[in-house]
Amino acid sequence: MPLAERMLDTHHQMQGVARDYATGASGEITVATMHAHARYILPGPIANFVQDFPLVRLRLRQGSRADVIRWLSCGEADFSLSSVPEGAFSDLQFHHCYDVHRVVLTPKGHPLTNCKRLTLEDLVQYPIITYDHLLQVWEVAGHELERRGLRPNFVLSAVDADIMKTYVRSGLGIGIISNIAYDSEMDADLEALDARHLFWTAPVQVGVRRHDKLSPHALHLVGLFAPAVQRALQLGGRSLTT
Numbered sequence: 001m002p003l004a005e006r007m008l009d010t011h012h013q014m015q016g017v018a019r020d021y022a023t024g025a026s027g028e029i030t031v032a033t034m035h036a037h038a039r040y041i042l043p044g045p046i047a048n049f050v051q052d053f054p055l056v057r058l059r060l061r062q063g064s065r066a067d068v069i070r071w072l073s074c075g076e077a078d079f080s081l082s083s084v085p086e087g088a089f090s091d092l093q094f095h096h097c098y099d100v101h102r103v104v105l106t107p108k109g110h111p112l113t114n115c116k117r118l119t120l121e122d123l124v125q126y127p128i129i130t131y132d133h134l135l136q137v138w139e140v141a142g143h144e145l146e147r148r149g150l151r152p153n154f155v156l157s158a159v160d161a162d163i164m165k166t167y168v169r170s171g172l173g174i175g176i177i178s179n180i181a182y183d184s185e186m187d188a189d190l191e192a193l194d195a196r197h198l199f200w201t202a203p204v205q206v207g208v209r210r211h212d213k214l215s216p217h218a219l220h221l222v223g224l225f226a227p228a229v230q231r232a233l234q235l236g237g238r239s240l241t242t
Helices: 002-022 035-040 043-052 065-073 132-140 142-147 161-169 216-225 227-235
Strands: 027-033 056-062 079-083 092-100 102-107 128-131 154-158 174-178 190-194 202-209
Touching (some): 027 065, 027 216, 035 056, 035 161, 043 056, 043 216, 056 065, 065 079, 065 092, 065 202, 079 216, 154 161, 161 174, 161 190, 216 227
Parallel strands (some): 027 056, 027 079, 128 154
Antiparallel strands (some): 079 202, 102 174, 102 190
């Protein structure tokens, strides 16, 4: 049975490649991802891909980590790009792509910019703007914060870092965002202070279905933002995280 399955899998792959050549490199690729990666990581690679394969239709499905994994597992996406929620996913395989950590965003000249190493005590002195899902992290640490006499003031939560940056600029509070959402040129009026020692670092991974093979076009797209993952998938190598 395993040998027969591999033979059938190879047969389907050959049919897919033949269709690609017959149709002039056309087809469709669906990528399941989260907003931050769609907004800050994928625009450049996708622009290059469209130049190389103008007939291939691309679709981005954006949602939470749980949404992304569900879409991939159900076959509604060719591959995923996201951090992976806790749990076992026997039908999926993940390859490490890059890490995301947190930065504290302030206007230029803010008092926090004088801190050599930020602490929670420093942060809670100011109104805080952050992601919706980070509120749960603060809730988990609530007892420890209370024990230390710390009461954070969350004035705004959102899913879009650009919106949070707008309100930081307006003086509403300080922002806690992903480092990939900060651009030193586009956000030259803001300071991004390293906070990876205060919050966890999230590994971002490319996910695929364990027994499926990506099309040549999907592999090409992966290679535009994660060449090492592309090589691992082409060689059929084992992932670092399963």
